[in-house]
Amino acid sequence: MDKNIEDILNDLRSDDESKRKSAVFMAGELKIKESIKLLINILKQDKNKVIRNNAARALGKIGDPKAIDALAEALYDIDYFVRQSAAWALGKIGDPQAIEPLSKLIKNGGAKIYTASGDATNISAGELSESLIEEGMKYHDVQIRAIQALGELRNEKAVEPLINEFNDEEPQIRCAIALALGNIKSKKAVPALLEKINDAYWYVRRDCAIALGEIGDLMAMDALIEKLDDNYLDVVEKSTKAIEKLGKIAIAKALLLKPKNEHIQKLAKSHFKSKQELKEHLIKIIEMEPDEEKKEEFKKKLFALFEI
Numbered sequence: 001m002d003k004n005i006e007d008i009l010n011d012l013r014s015d016d017e018s019k020r021k022s023a024v025f026m027a028g029e030l031k032i033k034e035s036i037k038l039l040i041n042i043l044k045q046d047k048n049k050v051i052r053n054n055a056a057r058a059l060g061k062i063g064d065p066k067a068i069d070a071l072a073e074a075l076y077d078i079d080y081f082v083r084q085s086a087a088w089a090l091g092k093i094g095d096p097q098a099i100e101p102l103s104k105l106i107k108n109g110g111a112k113i114y115t116a117s118g119d120a121t122n123i124s125a126g127e128l129s130e131s132l133i134e135e136g137m138k139y140h141d142v143q144i145r146a147i148q149a150l151g152e153l154r155n156e157k158a159v160e161p162l163i164n165e166f167n168d169e170e171p172q173i174r175c176a177i178a179l180a181l182g183n184i185k186s187k188k189a190v191p192a193l194l195e196k197i198n199d200a201y202w203y204v205r206r207d208c209a210i211a212l213g214e215i216g217d218l219m220a221m222d223a224l225i226e227k228l229d230d231n232y233l234d235v236v237e238k239s240t241k242a243i244e245k246l247g248k249i250a251i252a253k254a255l256l257l258k259p260k261n262e263h264i265q266k267l268a269k270s271h272f273k274s275k276q277e278l279k280e281h282l283i284k285i286i287e288m289e290p291d292e293e294k295k296e297e298f299k300k301k302l303f304a305l306f307e308i
Contacts, residue, residue: 005032012038021051028058036062040070043086049079056082060089065097072101075146084145091149098153102146103161109143109168144176151180159184163192171201178204182211190217197223202232209235213242221250228258236263243267252281256301279306 011023012035024042027035036059043055056074059067067089074086087105090098147165150158162177162184174196181189190212197208209227212220220242227239240263243250251271254264255278272278282302289295 005030005034008032009035009038012042017048017051020046021048021054024051024054024058028054028061031062033062033064036064036066040067043070043074043082049077049082052077052079053082053085056085056089060085060092063093065093065095068093068095068097068101072098075101075105080142083142087142087146087149091152094153096153096155096157099150099155099158099161102150102153103158106143106146106150106161106165109165109173140170140173143173147173147176147180151176151183154184156184156186156188159186159188163189166192166196171199171204174199174201174204175207178207178211182207182214185215187215187217187219190215190219194220194223197227202230202235205230206232206235206238209238209242213238213245216245216247218246218250221246221253224250225254225257228254228261228264240264240267244271248272248281249285252278253285256282256285256298256305259301259305275306 008023008026008030009032011019012027014020014023020042024039026032027039039055039059039062043052043059046052046055052074056071059071071086071089071093075083075090077083077086087102090102147162150162159181162180166174166177168174168177178193178196181193193208193212193215197205197212199205199208205227209224212224224239224242224246227235228243230236230239243254243264244267248271251264251267254261255268258264268278272281279302282298282305286295286298286302289298
């Protein structure tokens, strides 16, 4: 065994906190697999919350599924930052075994707990101490980190538990869920995202548009085209980008319905080599439309667009 690695492993066993702290960091940076058992022991038993936090992150960097059970247990550590790092590490490892503990944690907003050092009790907003507020322990951060971790797993089994939390009262959490669903790229998430793209908060609408673009299902086409008229530019820009990701059919339909929209005009110019190519895609859109009244309306728009 390399002497440097051996020294790090010895320091992980040390009673000296400064040595343990340094060794935990190096074990993660160097991805020392021989350190996994020692890091798990530190995560479970070390009295220093900073070292436990660093151990969780080190295990995430090493990326071995052997750490999943210990990290799942650490999701309920008394320290706020350890719980956050455990969730991050589970996402980093990327093993589907992490879906169950992360889903259990976020269920019904379960990770949204105000915590002070040594206290993992639910506390209402009215009972918050000044010292806790000063520490900046925002109650939704662990929940968001766990949601992000589920997204990073990119496994379709995580879709349902994420959707189950999509009605959370906190818009930041709804944003995190939208982006996590976008990371997973499952078409099963499209109906829920289409509902939330009309959220009262613009940044939730924006992140739903991003997610729908990542998934790339044409089922989202009409909703994204509607968002081209959103009051917030960021929503419009992300919807435009999502339409682009959906492909030429979506761009053509957006031009048909929003011919004066500058964002869509630019997309059409960059994606269609000729007016004939554009026209062919517009005709396809008309042929795809099942509603006869809309079909006739589309024909009129097509004629107007090409001044036929």
